[in-house]
Amino acid sequence: MNSISKKATIFKRKKYRSEEKKDMISGYLYIAPFFIIFTLIGLYPALFSIFLAFQKWNGLSPMTFNGLANFQTVLTDPLFWKSVYNTIIMGILGTAPQLVVGLVLAYLLNMAFLKFKSFFRVTIFMPYLTSMVAVALIFSVLFSNHESSLANFVLTNFFGLDPIAWKASEWGTKIAISIMVFWRWVGYNTIIYLAGIQSIPNDLYEAATVDGANKFQQLFYITIPMLKPFIILTVFTSTVGAMQLFSEPTVFLGRDAFTRDEAMTIVMYLYRDAFRLQSFGTASATAIILLVIITVFAVFNLKLTQGFGRKKRGGADE
Template sequence: MQPESNKEKVEKKGDVGVHQVPRKKKIRKKRYRSEEKKDMISGYLYIAPFFIIFSLVGLYPALFSIYLGFQKWNGLSPMKFVGLSNFEIVLTDPLFWKSVYNTIVMGIMGTAPQLVFGIIFAFLLNLAFLKFKNFFRVTIFMPYITSMVAVALIFSVLFSDHDSSLVNYLLSLAGVDPVNWSSSEWGTKIAISIMVFWRWVGYNTIIYLAGIQSIPNDLYEAATIDGANKFQQLIYITMPMLKPFIILTVFTSTVGALQLFSEPTVFLGNSAFTRDEAMTIVMYLYRDAFKLQSFGTASATAIILLVLITLFAVINTSLIAGNGRKKRGENT
């Protein structure tokens, strides 16, 4: 046999080199894919606790409540499918529509003023010459973190039916007759609305304050140079720039107003579920479920409340989208 020439050896070495390069690439790709899978699995493991807890505490009860809305069940006996009968019972009950009326009225009376005063308080707390800003900011936020039971107990004393209660005493100084706050139709609504306002105005004020502090100071300086006073700056600079924050607070406050429960329940005490003048939708739901053991109608009420909240969410989203289109049109 003839010995191999140098040229043939080089070609063979070249062939070996050509075959070795793809193998290295395959090994690298396998390693890369394995590392990518490890990162993906570890990421899912990090977020898994949230989804597990949400599924057990949030998703499952919600789905079970929807299923229960079409069943007749008292919590002990077997369930019986009744179709839309629960919704018919709720929608034909005058007390339910009374609770809807009460919820809307107290929601408007307690929500609208807190949004208006929240903007005013935020503007005042942002003034440059104001001293002790941190003290006032903490003070106005304190009602939000105060226990609801303590707040309701204090207001039940302030708005007592006795002539010597603080609010009735102040009214007597103005020549107004004493009001039966806890036993009259509008007295109860006004007292609960004031309680809601007092508790939540600080929360909205802090949100508006954060929004105001995000507005560039150059706009206010230019307005001052042009001769605009503080009120004009509030109307023509602060309000337009705060529109996204206003939409957010209107949405959250509306949802909170539709879920009003703690304030009237604690304020009226044991008679809360036996009186119509302060019955809210959530109180109506609670009464059906835990007082009358009618979980089917209670779940139907919850579904109706979900539809109402979703309706307001759609309206709020439409407002945001319309605001965005308007801004894009002005920029173009």
């Protein structure tokens, strides 16, 4: 009987292990499509770009190794540093205001007395869903160089300023593109903040109201501290998006986008080298430099955002 029970136990263990292996294999098969697609579309191009950054290649002739020459070419090119300057300026003008305005809009959309909330939420989010072709048409009319354009009409009639040739002046181009970025993405950040606000317990606001706190104080001492994870998320994604600015300048300036230094961004510089000058080596080197710049800015912004409120809490704890 003992030998029979032992054999039965061994058989059960083998059967359990075989079932466990089948479950493990089926699990890997379920997630395999993602990793295959990621390898083909994401990982392989990234690794190939790193390899290509040390090669001289025009896409047709054989590759030749040239070490760090591509990085030297990019870093000594005044146009590259102009593109870095343009990217940072337009990123700040278009990104920083949308985070602040998005937070205020989300707070207002969560007010109890506000009617037609769904309508306003959909309306604010619509620019994010609008195609770039429609955006290009709208902003080409709004910021036309003509004196009768809507932007110049507002400047001359309401502020008494002279008309601006938006597509011909450096700061006019930067401001117009930054407004386009703001218009497209403020609704996206608003919806994220709104989701975060709705996750805050109402008991906190009721207790603050009983203690005499007004809406302004509730915003700064309850809403913003509780939204810290959402703020970190939007700051990170906005930083990455600002450093990869490409669509807005190209659709706003059209054919002149790659011949105008005042609107050249880092990604546009990369695209120009790769697909207009057929210099894939310098384009790949630019991509690696861009990755470093994005990492530096993202880490800086994350550290800055994570540091909010620490000093105050530390002083209170002491």
